[in-house]
């Protein structure tokens with residue numbers, strides 16, 4: 143072949159998304175309606191109804207380009223967080239913001255610090271920009287902030303921290319997070335990924351550290367938020383970053399002009415303040431998560447207590463259990479890609495979905511699984 147793609151792309155890890163329902167239906171000859179997907183931490187109760195109405199209203203105008211400044215959505219997000227409108231950068235999902243960080247802050251040889259079991263996209267983006275990835279061993283499946291800070295060097299440009307973390311579901315105490323935000327050296331951008339913030343009972347108001355006039359403030363903090371999880375808008379791809387002006391301005395510079403599409407802007411603005419939907423999602427997630435964890439406990443399966451809308455559980459042979467569940471029309475996520483081959487990650491579903499998952503799990507051979515020692 144005459145064409146030559148960039149050599150470093152050859153060994154770039156490939157992101158493995160949750161299997162789509164239609165694809166599994168085609169492959170197994172099942173009806174899509176018989177399949178449940180608990181693989182991508184989506185909202186099992188659907189999108190915010192207010193967002194659906196807003197999208198319907200926006201449809202007749204989709205022959206127009208979207209508002210490249212996301213004016214209405216920007217104003218709504220700014221108000222919610224008590225920030226200036228210029229502090230917000232929108233993305234085609236918050237994943238795009240992670241890539242924008244690469245464009246703006248990484249060049250070959252720069253270092254990026256992440257934790258073991260961090261969200262896979264951080265490493266993929268880091269390697270896309272030929273950064274050196276420094277992976278710090280996890281502590282009880284969570285982040286070890288002390289050691290992550292120890293690894294900071296003059297060549298460190300970026301540190302990514304998801305809280306709660308995906309795929310482990312761990313979260314740190316508010317005090318620890320506050321300490322981290324205040325301690326990360328000025329030359330390191332801290333990408334604080336709060337994709338699962340809405341599932342925390344008492345989250346830290348991290349935006350306080352970038353709020354105008356508020357002290358102590360941080361110029362190197364970038365908070366990432368998404369509408370894909372609690373707001374139920376994963377399919378239309380919209381997320382945002384919050385930062386002080388210097389960071390927001392460089393990210394604005396590297397984004398494409400219409401990266402937040404018109405339907406997404408309309409839906410997100412409506413979903414943002416749909417407190418009823420967010421509240422219901424929160425409560426039902428707590429119930430469903432408790433149900434799953436209680437069952438894992440009953441089965442003596444080792445799991446990581448979760449602060450998100452999913453649970454990481456040791457089933458012995460994650461791939462085999464994933465395959466077995468898939469054949470029954472239950473899609474979960476195998477964790478081999480995260481070097482956790484004994485585990486699956488299951489998203490909290492509706493009550494009916496959770497029971498279906500449990501029923502099918504019980505029919506599978508869990509005998510070979512690593513069980514919790516009875517101490």
Ligand SMILES: *Cc1c(COP(=O)(O)O)cnc(C)c1O
Nearest residue numbers: 235236237261308337368370381
């Ligand atoms: C789901 C998730 C996101 C959100 O991605 P979008 O591109 O906004 O859909 C970001 N970070 C983490 C850790 C996630 O699990």
